[in-house]
Amino acid sequence: MKFALLVTGGPFQSKSCHSALSFAKAIIAHPDHELIGVFFYEDAVLVANQLSNPPRDEMNITHSWQQLAQTSGVELKVCIAAAxxxxxxxxxxxxxxxxxxxxxxxxxxxxxxxxxxxxEQQADRLVRFRP
Structure with a gap:
């Protein structure tokens, strides 16, 4: 099954980006599933800011998404207008x-x-993560 993710909750206002990351990892780990892309919209685009620096005792969600993209080849798309x-x-x-x-x-x-x-057209399921 082909999945696409739509993330709309900001990385600092909600757990949407974190939940989507966990779900993405689960999709990638499943042999019968494929993650065809992740689209960040509304406040979720803040995850793509390379200048954000969370406290050292918190996960750097930007780096976590970057690592996922590097290891899996999943494309991370950010809404240009919202960004x-x-x-x-x-x-x-x-x-x-x-x-x-x-x-x-x-x-x-x-x-x-x-x-x-x-x-949305290419995926069998579009899963939205919102605040």
Whole structure:
């Protein structure tokens, strides 16, 4: 079965990003399941900010998602409109918006809502993690 995940709860306001990460790991570990992509929307886009630094005694959720993407090849897609609204920019968007720096964490890509629709069409199940 093919799964896609939609994460909408912010990494600091709820456990949505953490729960989605656990679910993603379970999908990947199951031989009959495939995780075709993860789409971060609304406040969940904050997980893609490479400048966030949680306290040392807390899990760094950004690094955890990056490790998952590296080891599994799962694509981490971030809503471009929600990200820009929250100050998360890749190099191209930083230039376009005349900002000196970009802060999109490696392993994440900025995508439009059309990408979410494509994921939904390709997946057998779209699972949403919200606050």
């Amino acid at each position: 820009i609204r929250r100050g998360i920019l890749n190099e191209a968007e930083a230039t376009r918006h005349e900002q000196a720096h970009h802060n999109l964490a490696s392993g994440f890509t900025l995508e439009g809502l059309g990408t979410l629709i494509e994921l």
